[in-house]
Amino acid sequence: MLDYNPVTGQKGQCVIAGRGAVAIYLALKNISQYGKCVIVPANICYAAVFPIIYAGYTPLFCDVNPADGNVSLRIIKDSYNDSVAAAIIPHMYGNPVSDMCAIKSFFLQKGVKLIEDCASLMTNRSGSYRPGTVGDYVIYSTGYSKTVDIGIGGLLFSVSADLEDAEKEERSLNPYQECIGDEWRIFSKIYRTIRNNGQNSLIVKGIYKSFEKNLKDLLIYSINDKYKNDILNNISRLDEIIVLRENKYNLYLEHLKDSDCGYSIYKFEDGAVPWRFNMLVREETNRAFIEYCLRYGLPVSDWYPCVTPIFGIYDSFDDAMWHENHIVNFPLLIPDEEIIRICRVIKGYKEKK
Amino acid sequence: MLDYNPVTGQKGQCVIAGRGAVAIYLALKNISQYGKCVIVPANICYAAVFPIIYAGYTPLFCDVNPADGNVSLRIIKDSYNDSVAAAIIPHMYGNPVSDMCAIKSFFLQKGVKLIEDCASLMTNRSGSYRPGTVGDYVIYSTGYSKTVDIGIGGLLFSVSADLEDAEKEERSLNPYQECIGDEWRIFSKIYRTIRNNGQNSLIVKGIYKSFEKNLKDLLIYSINDKYKNDILNNISRLDEIIVLRENKYNLYLEHLKDSDCGYSIYKFEDGAVPWRFNMLVREETNRAFIEYCLRYGLPVSDWYPCVTPIFGIYDSFDDAMWHENHIVNFPLLIPDEEIIRICRVIKGYKEKK
Known part of the structure; x- marks a missing residue:
């Protein structure tokens, strides 16, 4: 376990994981309010939603700003209810959520944990605030198409939470295997076929249910130290x-x-x-x-x-x-x-x- | 119910159904040896296999002649075991199974019911024997791409079996709806994507399981008298x-x-x-x-x-x-x-x- 965030240099605990989805899974396990809801925007990557279910929570989807695809404080307030234990707020397309600090204050009041999703925004710079320093938990990805893309990898960082158990949990997961890449390639082709042909059919609803059952080992896995070093080097x-x-x-x-x-x-x-x-x-x-x-x-x-x-x-x-x-x-x-x-x-x- | 086969003119009972798959389903219900196996060639249309499961049996796949895709007596003998109650033997591509009469004799000895699958071979002519007159049950289709193609419809015919209950069962099924065509269009696209990309992945295995759960109402349905008249006219x-x-x-x-x-x-x-x-x-x-x-x-x-x-x-x-x-x-x-x-x-x- 690192005692700093390798992206921003901030002090805290940091676990290196197999992908951003694993980091989310570990954060939600760490929060351990199973059965509660987790707010996520409707347009977040599906790979960020399955871990909510696998960790024992229910996703509660919210809308987004049409122009930039990010959430706002107003949207978050509209979606919030008492069943919410956490929220995953992504900086979509590498674009910092303008209201992130206000959202954090709102959640602090309500006792909701903020998972700041920097999967698409790995940066050590500041705009109007410093991305990666706001959330109770911060997650990154070094997977396909991310800021730093090595095809695998993620980080879970927190200033305040104790991540020792999260690190143990990471090591206890099924190990990453090469065939997982092939599985995602076929997944992408099928999802593309579905997106091009409509999602309202019984057939597609059945397929979507099958995904929930079958994707766990393809999303939530451990990686060895060689991969972990590679992630840090990159x-x-x-x-x-x-x-x-x-x-x-x-x-x-x-x-x-x-x-x-x-x-x-x-x-x-x-x-x-x-x-x-x-x-x-x-x-x-x-x-x-x-x-x-x-x-x-x-x-x-x-x-x-x-x-x-x-x-x-x-x-x-x-x-x-x-x-x-x-x-x-x-x-x-x-x-x-x-x-x-x-x-x-x-x-x-x-x-x- | 008709008292003759509208294809061959042979005397017997004939139920008009929503598709060939419904005719198979009704035949297997009529045989009522639930829990037993039904022999089918490995290359039969999937739409003929799901009804086996939905009727309460287990498909037992057998190989085929490589050149013409039809089964032979030798193959059937190799596949037979005591758990077999019935067999669906299709005339693939409209090509009559050469051994059909010998297969019928073998099954007669063993007490196995022969469902002669004329879905792709609707004919009133004879070759070395008369297709549609050999099986204990004979099924036809007038669905997409079949000999007579009106996009919907099938027949179940038998000289020996009483099909009165089968006819009642047909009327009790959920009625055909227009949206079923849309479902099959998306199914075909997804199945094509899978066939082009390999069937060995976990993702695909999960999808295949979802099909079994979700296709019943898309395969086993009743049709109204207007459709039934249309089928006979064609x-x-x-x-x-x-x-x-x-x-x-x-x-x-x-x-x-x-x-x-x-x-x-x-x-x-x-x-x-x-x-x-x-x-x-x-x-x-x-x-x-x-x-x-x-x-x-x-x-x-x-x-x-x-x-x-x-x-x-x-x-x-x-x-x-x-x-x-x-x-x-x-x-x-x-x-x-x-x-x-x-x-x-x-x-x-x-x-x-």
Whole structure:
């Protein structure tokens, strides 16, 4: 166990884990208010929701700001009730939640534990506050597509909680196996097929139930010391990775600057570390735009969608759905020429309309 | 209830049902030896296997002849044991099972009920015997892609059994609803995704289990009299449909006749009604050939695969797998020009090699 946060340098206890989901699982076990609810935004990654169930809690989904996909204090207040023991608040897309400190104060009053989800925002810098220093628990990820991406790994950090048992629990989990990667590849393909064809059928509802039963060992696992050292070594390169991400992001901005309308560029707050280059494309043309990009072989994605149907919740989260129907993303850590090509193709779509 | 088989004209009892699967379900209920096993070939349509489970039996899969995908007496003898109460023997691809009469004699000795599955072979003609007159029970389908295709419907016929209760049971099932078609469309897409990406993962095993739980109402339903009349009206057009199928099949043969090797043309027995135009393409080039066909927009399919993994059975059925790895099919009931185009594209692949 480390006695500091390797990302921010802050003093406290830190457990290195197999992925962000494991860190969440360990935090919720540490909170040990089983049977209670955990607030999560409707558009959080599904991998952050399953650990709530596996740790013995019930997810309570809340809506998000349509434009940036982050929660606000108002949304949190609307969702809160007495059954809530904890909340997982992600900085979506590497964009710091503006109200994080106010949310923390609200939760402090209510006795709710805040798990600050820095899976997409690993940073040692400050904006209007310092991400990774606000939550009672802070979790990070070094998994696929995260700020520092080594395909595996996560951290659980806390200034106030004793994580000794959490560390023991981590060591007691089933060990990570290579085949887990294959399982997630097939999962992604099936989930993509479902997302492209609608989630309201009996067939899909049955499949979603099967996920809850079968994903535990694929999400909650231990890793050996070699992996743990690897994670720390890579986090030590954080500064240069953030600079690289900013440069790549600015390259997109520069090459798209004289194109107008049809979409808007996602706005990052002060202190953000861009995850991908995000655009909000008008709902009416969003699918057509993505298909156009795919025809040109662009590595386009449309994360993060509303994940509540996976968990049997078909309530409408209007703003999370608005966000889902607009958001489009392109990778940052690719060669400059590929970014320039992507921008050229994007501008081509604009002109065609 | 009809007092004759509307396909062959033979005297007996005949119940009109929602699909072939319902007819199988009703036959097995009529046999009422719950808890026993039912022999089925490993490559039968999955829709014929679920009713075995839903009726309270266990499927016992057997292998098939690699070349034509049909079972033989030898295979049936190898698979038989004391737990077997019934067998569903399909005429695959509209190709009559050569050993059907010998299989019937064997089952008669053993007290096993033969369900002759004419889902893909609706015919009033004879080859070396008369299909649809051998089984203790005979089932037909008028569903998607069947000899007579009206998208819905099936028949259960028997000379010897009393089907009065079966008819009552049919009327007591949940009624067919339009949304069932949507469910099967999403099912097909997911099953296709799984087939293209491997069936050995935990994720897929979990999904397959969910199917067993969730498909019952999508497979076993009642239909109203309007549908039943429609089914009979369409069966009355059987003669002309068989002639049409033969003509279309011969058009394929004619336009492929001067192309050689790389594949062989599936051989139909005397008395067959071609289902699709089938080819056996060498395993090493099978995938590449299908991808080539898809690139040219051909309506290529690769039915029927080994379905045992859907039912949690990962035993190897070597000959059914050989067949799965070779079989490729093209539709018959399409315009002549489209058939000619398909043949031209197929020959183009040959020449490229």
